[in-house]
Amino acid sequence: MAEPAYTVASDSETTGEEKSLPLPEIAIGIDIGTSQCSVAVWNGSQVELLKNKRNQKLMRSYVTFKDESPSGGVSSQLSHDIDMLFGDTIFNMKRLIGRVDTDPVVHASKNLPFLVQTLDIGVRPFIAALVNNVWRFTSPEEVLAMFLVELRLMTETHLKRPIRNVVLTVPVSFSRFQLTRVERACAMAGLHILRLMPEPTAVALLYGHQQQKVSHETMGSGSEKIALIFNMGAGYCDVAVTATAGGVSQIKALAGSTIGGEDLLQNMMRHLLPDSENIFKSHGVKEIKSMGLLRVATQDAIHQLSSQTSVQVDVDLGDGLKICKVVDRAEFEEVNREVFEKCERLIIQCLHDAKVEVEEINDVIIVGGCSYIPRVKNLVSNICKVTEFYKGINPLEAVVCGAAMEGAVASGIIDPFGNLDLLTIQATPLAIGIRADGNKFVPVIPKNTTMPARKDILFTTIHDNQTEALILVYEGEENNAEQNALLGYFKIMGIPLAPKGVPEINICMDIDAANVLRVLAGVVMPGSREPVVPVMEVRMPMVDDGHGWCAESLNRTYGATMDLVTLKKA
Amino acid sequence: MSKKLLFTPLSTFFNRTLTSIPQRFSHHLKQSLHSSAPIIPSPPFTPCDNLCYSSPFGFLRFCRKISCSKSEENFQTTCWNCHAVPQSTPFLFCQSCCSIQPVDHSIDYFQIFGSERKYDVEGIDLEGKYKEWQKKLHPDLVHSKSQKEREFAAEQSARVIDAYRTLSNPLSRAIYMLKINGVEIDEEQTISDPELLAEIMEIREEVEEATNSEALNDIRSQMQEKLQNWSNSFAHAFQRRNFEEAKKAIRRMTYYCRVIEEVVKKL
Structure with missing residues (x-):
């Protein structure tokens, strides 16, 4: 095909269009954790984790706004955890990114040392760091971008080449809207996302690689192996079931939720100091300090409870507030019962969605910071009926190694020993559909559909002579449309006058090989095969910040006047 | 005419697929049309993939007809890239130059898995073959190639996914087998068989009354057994080319599958 006479290639416009270079640049793998972060790269023969100047492979994910220029966890040197708890440091950005102020996860972040305020009207929350007694407004995207810049510089120094392409891992429960926020942060940091991978699928890739190696070495037939991957970090808990053979891993099912170490920590803090939320509400300097001290003490206690059955918590929070208490492991487990039950439900749901029986699982892989907690290990091994987990x-x-391998594979690197002879066939982590049948969420592409995918569903009007229909596209798992993430909306206009239930409105959704989602809408009248109005094709997500406003006001203005229902065939 | 006939799949208008409208019509397919001719004098449908839901190639229903009227001259048997003659069938991928070929809709799902058209797929390693194909065809692996070939990859890989999904499920496999024999099933057709109606009422009551997981699991295994039985009768009917019986079996299977889904939701 002839090239256009001119090409404008700005950073944002080259997304998804990888030009073939003579020497392909190897994309690096980045695992941005809620609490810790790491970078790895394929060095020509294997995956190598990069270290910062302090010789750390795992770097804390935070940015401090203390001095003139902010500094992040890659370069700065904290002498103690408490140093990031004075209100001038923003962390947990992965829990906050792409969420509006009606989101329960945002509400649960209000007793962090920095400021998180909400108006509960569906706009972005007010997030600020305390710098010289002044609140400096920021956003999770901005903080993440600052952090990624440091990460990029560190990697560039290490590899002695400019870095542009990255494979980034994300939680399973991230909506496509949240992914656009992550992409935005990357763009701000001068990075181009070659691929976004749900975290457990990066582990699946690594597992697929190891299995292929084993079958090569033993000259085995390389029969199919099914693994359950359980990944629980500070912010998120994800489960995946993968079936791998000959280096090809098919993701059979994914399940994820925003629960993690942060919830365990907050529940424990509440347990140790029941009124803590009220005490810390004001976010004064003194309160922030006490909150920080409590956080550190609780964190230490939880860590110790992984290796011992009880722990003495002894901390002076100032202002006469003292905590002196012995906490045992059973108590910790009881306080967090709901979190652990949720983990169990995720595993059961994932196995069910994958249509895999426990007996069919060959390996159970457990990763993430919370995988050291005895109760977590227990619940996974109980459900999967195993006595030990996959080693190696x-x-x-694991996550960052998988991402680095994917980076090499996606960059077109060929390994003479077949180490990169790998493929992960992804499945949709969440259902995508529209609002119809009242306030219901009607999935068009169900969860766990192999990608690329295209599906369509027929809808019809709910009013006589309804000429317009509002298509609200949501992503999620909830039956109630509004509890899912809004990806965008558009109107179909010019529906011919007809009694309700007659016009056929076809909503088609397409996820292509580059994971781009398009929504198509067409209207056909019975007796005709041609669409009566030109087919609308809209790329999603299209909403920007403050999208919660849109859904709210759309509802208030239009109500059900432009609604659709699924077309029931007689 | 049923509503389905009226309905134009939206993909028809989807520009990405327009580039790959097949210009050929295989001998194989024609044969199967002939063989079904005595039973159904004029098959209302041309055989077509994409039966249940996903319809990346739904537009075929139309262009097939167009291509039918055209000659079969441009039947392509060599690689579009290096013009090598295929070394093996089905020809989705050129072994000489490693290029992915455009989708050839005359290759049916069974051919993709190297099998004859038979209902019993016990002996076929569907999963293994599926992965083997994906390793050659998946769009993730060809991003350094031309735009044209990347499109072929997306379509071929999607079709192999469809083929795998269709053949690995007894119900969709049954529907597909009838379809490639020119027999269309309207899955949404109202049930008129009084025997089945009575049974449906009974099962529905049972499901409603089942409160614990034990009772639900019990219903589920009953349904699975029935599904298996009717799957067997489909196989027999199909073998005798008794398509009416086969359709009856499919209606039963469809219903039992739905009950299983409902039960699972309640579990």
Whole structure:
């Protein structure tokens, strides 16, 4: 095909269009954790984790706004955890990114040392760091971008080449809207996302690679192996079921939720100091300090409870507030019962969605910071009926290693020993559909559909002579449309006058090989095969910040006047 | 005419697929049309993939007809890239130059898995073959190639996914087998068989009354057994080319599958 006479290639416009270079640049793998972060790269023969100047492979994910220029966890040197708890440091950005102020996860972040305020009207929350007694407004995207810049510089120094392409891992429960926020942060940091991978699928890739190696070495037939991957970090808990053979891993099902170490920590803090939320509400300097001290003490206690059955918590929070208490493991487990039950439900749901029986699982892989907690290990092994977990995968490095391998594969690197002879066939982590049948969420592409995918569903009007229909596209798992993430909306206009239930409105959704989602809408009248109005094709997500406003006001203005129902065939 | 006939799949208008409208019509397919001719004098449908839901190639229903009227001259048997003659069938991928070929809709799902058209797929390693194909065809692996070939990859890979999904499920496999024999099933057709109606009422009551997981699991295994039985009768009917019986079996299977889904939701 002839090239256009001119090409404007700005950073944002080259997305998804990888030009073939003579020497392909190897994309690096980045695992941005809620609490810790790591970078790895394929060095020509294997995956190598990069270290910062302090010789750390795992770097804390935070940015401090203390001085003139902010500094992040890659370069700065904290002498103690408490140093990031004075209100001038923003962390947990992965829990906050792409969420509006009606989101329960945002509400649960209000007793962090920095400021998180909400108006509960569906706009972005007010997030600020305390710098010289002044609140400096920021956003999770901005903080993440600052952090990524440091990460990029560190990697560039290490590899002695400019870095542009990255494979980034994300939680399973991230909506496509949240992914656009992550992409935005990357763009701000001068990075181009070659691929976004749900975290457990990066582990699946690594597992597929190891299995292929084993079958090569033993000259085995390389029969199919099914693994369950459980990944629980500070912010998120994800489960995946993968079936791998000959280096090809098919993701059979994914399940994820925003629960993690942060919830365990907050529940424990509440347990140790029941009124903590009220005490810390004001976010004064003194309160922030006490909150920080409590956080550190609780964190230490939880860590110790992984190896011992009870722990003495002894901390002076100032202002006469003292905590002196012995906490045992059973108490910790009881306080967090709901979190652990949720983990169990995720595993059961994932197995069910994958249509895999427990007996069919060959390996159970458990990764993430919370995988050291005895109760977590217990619940996974109980459900999967195993006595031991898969060995040969480092629980804290598995995700980033998988991402680095994907980076090499996606960059077109060929390994003479076949080490990169790998493929992960992804499935949709969440259902995508529209609002119809009242306030219901009607999935068009169900969850766990193999990608690329295209599906369509027929709808019809609910009013006589209804000439317009509002298509609200949501992504999620909830039956109630509004509890899912809004990806965008558009109107179909010019529906011919007809009694309700007659016009056929076809909503088609297409996820292509580059994971781009398009929504198509067409209207056909019975007796005709041609669409009566030109077919609308809209790329999603199209909403920007403050999208919660849109859904709210759309509802208030239009109500059900432009609604659709699924077309029931007689 | 049923509503389905009226309905134009939206993909018809989807520009990405327009580039790959097949210009050929295989001998194989024609044969199967002939063989079904005595039973159904004029098959209302041309055989077509994409039966249940996903319809990346739904537009075929039309262009087939167009291509039918055209000659079969431009039947392509060599690689579009290096013009090598295929070394093996089905020809989705050129072994000489490693290029992915455009989708050839005359290759049916069974051919993709190297099998004859038979209902019993016990002996076929569907999963293994599926992965083997994906390793050659998946769009993730060809991003350095031309735009044209990347499109072929997306379509071929999607078709192999469809083929795998269709053949690995007994119900969709049954529907597909009838379809490639020119027999269309309207899945949404109202049930008129009084025997089945009575049974449906009974099962529905049972499901409603089942409160614990034990009772639900019990219903589920009953349904699975029935599904298996009717799957067997489909196989027999199909073998005798008794398509009416086969359709009856499919209606039963469709219903039992739905009950299983409902039960699973309640579990």
